[in-house]
Amino acid sequence: MMNKIQVDGKSFEIFLENETISKRIRLIGIQLNVDYENRCPILIGVLNGSFVFMADLLKEVHIACEIGFIRIKSYEGTESSGSIKEAFGLPDGLENRDVLIIEDIVDTGLTLEYILEKVKAQNPASVQVCSLLFKPMALKSPIPELTYVGFEIPNEFVVGYGLDYNDLGRNLKDIYRAV
Numbered sequence: 661m662m663n664k665i666q667v668d669g670k671s672f673e674i675f676l677e678n679e680t681i682s683k684r685i686r687l688i689g690i691q692l693n694v695d696y697e698n699r700c701p702i703l704i705g706v707l708n709g710s711f712v713f714m715a716d717l718l719k720e721v722h723i724a725c726e727i728g729f730i731r732i733k734s735y736e737g738t739e740s741s742g743s744i745k746e747a748f749g750l751p752d753g754l755e756n757r758d759v760l761i762i763e764d765i766v767d768t769g770l771t772l773e774y775i776l777e778k779v780k781a782q783n784p785a786s787v788q789v790c791s792l793l794f795k796p797m798a799l800k801s802p803i804p805e806l807t808y809v810g811f812e813i814p815n816e817f818v819v820g821y822g823l824d825y826n827d828l829g830r831n832l833k834d835i836y837r838a839v
């Protein structure tokens with residue numbers, strides 16, 4: 661593991677080591693196994709960023725569950741465009757299902773707001789959100805459904821473990837922050 665790295669010419673330093681992330685994910689898994697026992701939830705990952713977290717989290721979830729993915733795109737570089745540019749792939753048939761949205765990061769919360777509206781329109785039995793990272797200082801409006809959070813982090817741009825900077829760095833095992 662390197663302490664300082666460059667991604668697409670931008671400098672980052674180590675922030676959360678893979679082992680720290682794994683330990684936290686184990687605890688979230690335990691929580692989900694208890695909260696969703698006998699409910700067969702559908703876990704919906706928000707692509708692209710969430711795929712690494714989703715894979716590691718699923719290995720800690722031992723109850724019966726289904727999975728799906730939705731593709732959302734709003735960020736370019738380190739800036740939120742403030743609007744959703746694409747969204748497709750939300751599973752249908754969510755009526756009366758327990759839905760758990762899986763995010764890598766909740767930043768402004770605009771992406772989630774958009775997804776939650778689409779999910780709720782299908783009348784699910786319940787909707788909760790599980791995000792590895794959460795920037796409380798960047799959140800534009802409260803998200804009551806955000807029940808499971810791996811780490812609350814400062815309002816700084818992060819990369820690695822699925823998170824990108826200009827589409828690069830998703831393959832880093834650890835999470836780095838911009839310096």
Ligand SMILES: O=P(O)(O)OC[C@H]1O[C@H](OP(=O)(O)OP(=O)(O)O)[C@H](O)[C@@H]1O
Pocket residue numbers: 706707708709710732733734735736740763764765766767768769770771772824
């Ligand atoms: O709370 P917000 O400010 O809306 O930001 C969070 C969203 O931004 C990122 O996705 P992005 O749109 O960059 O797509 P990606 O997952 O393909 O990188 C991230 O994966 C979240 O989905």
Ligand code: HPA
Pocket residue numbers: 735765767816817818819823824825
């Ligand atoms: O800090 C971030 N890093 C990478 N992608 C993101 N999408 C929202 N916030 C971030």
